[in-house]
Amino acid sequence: MIESLLNIDKEVLLLINGFHAPWADTLMSVVSEKFSWIPLYIFLAFILIKTLGDKGWYLIVVSALLIVASDQISSGFFKPFFERLRPCHQPGLMEYVRILDGHCGGKFGFISSHATNTAGLATLLILALRPFNKWIIPVMIFFTLINSYSRVYLGVHYPSDVISGMLLGVILGFLFHYFWKLLSIRLINTQQ
Secondary structure, rough: OOOHHHHHHHHHHHHHHHHHHHHHHHHHHHHHHHHHHHHHHHHHHHHHHHOOOOOOOOOOOOHHHHHHHHHHHHHHEEEEHHHHOOHOOOOOOOOOOOOOOOOOOEOOOOOOOOHHHHHHHHHHHHHHOOOOOOOOOHHHHHHHHHHHHHHOOOOOOOHHHHHHHHHHHHHHHHHHHHHHHHHHHHHHHHOO
16 A cells, blocks of 8 residues: 555656656746745735734744744654655666756755745745735635645655645644634733
């Protein structure tokens, strides 16, 4: 059973990674680059402050804490614990994986930090902003899916790496949303 799932994981990876075109290579490289999303982050910070006032500032801090926590859990715990080689480092598979610009990343890939971070942030912001801005839901879902897809397209993660990362990110997003609500209540009560 597990062997069948691992084979499906490899087949889906090779299918996604095998679809390539110059425009898609460029797009996926840009999407996967963390600095490419800075304009979105600035826009979201503006929306948070405009929509939530002081609570928006708290949410920006909590979002930063979420990213640090999700990155440390995915990279600092999961990757060294499971030691699952990235597809681009896996003997017998790396010969078939197409890597752009020779960039493969660290040795281990389970779970995807990109997927964990983006899904965590998306979940947190959807929960916080959906009562005020319904458009946040498709924007953040698209942000998570395109970022996660790019990691498989680039051959640096298996599909199960990004799916597991997204699941962990959603859990962390819910936990940090709860933390933000508690923090907001306490800080607002102490200011009165």
